[in-house]
Amino acid sequence: MAEAEITQGAIEAIFCDRERAAVQFPVPVLQCLHIKFLENKNPGVPGPERYRIVLSDIRNYVQCMLATQANRVVHDGLLQKGSIVRVKQYQAQSVKGKSILIILDLDVMTHLGTPDKIGDPKLMEAAPSEQQQNTTIGGAGFYGGAKSEPAAVHETKPQVQRQVASRTGGGGGSGGHAASTIYPIEAISPYANKWTIKVRVTSKSDIRTWHKTHSEGKLFSVNLLDESGEIRATAFNQEVDQFYDLLQEGSVYYISTPCKVQLAKKQFSNLANDYELMLESGTVIERADDQSSVPQVRFNFCTIQELQGVEKDATVDVIGVLKEVNELEQITSKTTQKPYDKRELTLVDDTGYSVRVTIWGKTAREFDASPESVIACKGTRVSDFGGRSLSLLSSGTMAIDPDIPEAHKLKGWYEAQGRNNTFATHSNLSSVGAATGRKDDAKWIAQIKNENLGVDKTDYFTVKGTIVHMRQENFAYPACPSESCNKKVTDMGDGTWRCEKCNITHDRPQYRYIMSVCISDHTGNVWISCFDEQARLIMGKTADEMMELREQDQAAFEAAFDAANCRKMSFRCRAKMETFAEQPRVRISVWNAAPLDYKSEAHRLAELIKEMSV
Template identity: 45%
Template sequence: VFPIQHVSPYQGKWTLRVRCVKKSEIKHWTKNNNVSGRLFWANFMDDSGEIRATGFNDDVDRFYDVLTEGQVYYIHGCNVVAAKKQFSTLDNDYELIFRRDSVVEICSDVTSEELPQIKYQFVALEEVANMEANQIVDIIGLIHDIHEVSTIVSKGTGKSYDRRDIVLVDDMQRSIKCTLWGKDAHEFKLSPGTVYAIKGGKVNDFNGKSISLLNSSLTAANPEISDAFRLRGWYDTVGKDCVNFNSISNSGSGISGNNNRSSENNDKRVTLDSVISNPTLGQDNADNQGRGDYFSVKASVVFIRQETISYPACMSDDCNKKVIEDSNGEWRCEKCDKSFERPNHRYILSIDMADYTGHTWMTAFDDTARIIMDGIDANKMMELKENDYDLYQAIFLKNLSKEYILRCRAKVEVFQDEPRLRVSIVSATPVDFKLECQNLINDINRY
């Protein structure tokens, strides 16, 4: 068995025993001369380092389904070439190219203790504040806040990208925003309080430091490592009651024009009266750069409109566009150019929220609306609306009067030539009454 760190074009015969830690989706490409093809890549590691292997065209069929993330393999018979650093962040000057005679075999002849494990070189969250943009780092923290999936459009290409922001905290009471993209953003199912390790995240420097996950980044929930055990011990004894964290990402305070939806500074919430009475709320200005204003508030559900609660969306992965029913009874997505037997209903709830100072109507989209609807998805609710209307209404009644910590976005939009203020719920967290009591005690003690 040959270590990864010794693999080079000058070594003719070698066999690697490596763990597959990341496998890409199959990608299709076309060159200017109308030549097209397919490719995928997989990242492998052993105790000595990491290396990427790429398969093209027929090798996609040969090896893609053989490789599974987390599994250990014997690999030999690949070409060794100079690494294309513009496509990979691995710390290796070389990478592998699968070929017809390449061999990939599952390793089953050694104990689990002998198999290579993922190695981290963690950087403390406070150290990220002093790092340069685009540096690649490993970090670990506890999930403190989770935002819903949103879409941004690239000014350069016009392409849209789905993203989800989460906030990690550590036992030094630091916090940092981390961004997941595409499929990772949609499939994120972890809960606050989970220890979360990121290997190979990229440092961003816009409105403070944050971490962006790359295609090659690795993540682990509650990994069996000493740093995770330390954080878990801190959280269980002290951290779960902490309120104030020092953010190295730009954090919102009251009503803010910054596009930061973290609710980590709970002592800086606003009241609904201050929101409603603000004459410039949501208007475009130099501060918010047309993105709207953000604020945090503690409010209760007064009423949920039941007439229209969702829209029929595309069934394709990473596509949430509205579909239209055609004359054949199928549902067609113009963006994907596909038809489906049924749509995937996604929430768009209109909710009257109130606190002790006032009330206002807000819109909750799918991820956040599911929290407010006690975990019931829109497809189930639409089914009940057709088949059991009494239960449909009962579910709405059950979820009234519940109290949440909300992170909201206010934006003035023009509808039929009339400007209207629209308030959207970006994230909703059920009120932890024990924590709220501690917050009040802390506020009292300050005076």
């Protein structure tokens, strides 16, 4: 029955005869042969969750990438090896002679799934005619690398290729341009030469100026959103005059090449996209007649409790009920001596935690929300000042009482019970038990395993143990020494190290720990992962110092590890299910580490004995 539903020949038509594919196979039905989670290659730098799948039409199979909005079929457990799927929206590409599908939307036909591969499909190779087109046209290379032909985006209603008719430049660009396929933001890369995106402006910065010894200028930036993702666009100097009044926050536009695509400067952006746009004088921008077909905003909320497991300087979205509003203050920057307006807010949520959020400039001056409003912040930077606090980035946005399910849920909780609750802060982790309803979140190692912590959800806990072993191989990696950049740098072979994120070459890297440590207590042992701050506390040396020892004095290097062994410490941990080499496993990461305070431990045990005796 499943075999009869599969649209045989659809994959070949999609790549070799797209007009026939649009008519004969508007919604191809295919079998999923393989699913693989793609690890983030930049640890410490937040990025979108990616899955690669292989789809077959019995005659051919093809490598596919799930767009992030399609990840729901994996999260919900619907897509499995052998599943039969209806591909409702996709983009076909040829990269380095390989045929690739980007899956934007699909349905899983759960009643037709089979664990066995149907037929003996062959790998779909890029057609010779397509490869020639790739050379002459140069389209969107989703994976980066070779250029590829501009690909069609297919929809359910209607099941045809969407195109934008020729039009003149709405933002001062002269003349019309050829009809262009609507690209999803996720497919935009430096290898895409001709494209049009349909996007909503979700935020727009003020015009900012700079003055240097040999240059001066002005700029502004906008965050752009469509169904597949988000991307930042920046305009400089004369393009500021050309586009600033045209691009209005909340409106939907068509934006078409020429437009430069470059690596994103993460220090200026809170978006999970490796690329950003630079608007040029010839960039074609036109306000769309249909203003409702693009989403309003995209949040990826982190609960206030989960902030304790988020690295310093990471960017997160957060939502909470406004508990307190401080008066407007003005501070003077120590570096620029310029005054800045700021206001501090206190948000709480149903995890029992509160957090301080600082807002700046115009947002701080014009803030007029009343306490008990629901505040949703997109793009806040995590600080470890006072435990955990947040600062709204200049590229971030804030919504008051937004019409979204998370806001309605929080409003109901607060009115029902939250108004009378007391809340824990991240500067006082001992109050976690009161906030979560547990007497104590401390665990023995056996409990971590027996209670399957991290298997079904992310769990946070404290474990006290003795360090019994540390892996000396791959204990650190060469990182970019630029401020707020922890990306791994590449040895260029000429004595220099290059950071692709910052687009800068350095004389030497700054090594950072990423260490695996085995700890033990009376119930067992477990491996935990320590990042730079925690590993420095354990080793008593920086990773740079340890690398120097390894190169100059192997005996001293090994002695440093021996000295760190057998130390008894308290570790604040996060357990989370991750996938390595296609195998799921729980990873325990350390977010706080400290030597045991024997006095407080004795008091805690005395109180526990009293409770047990009662």
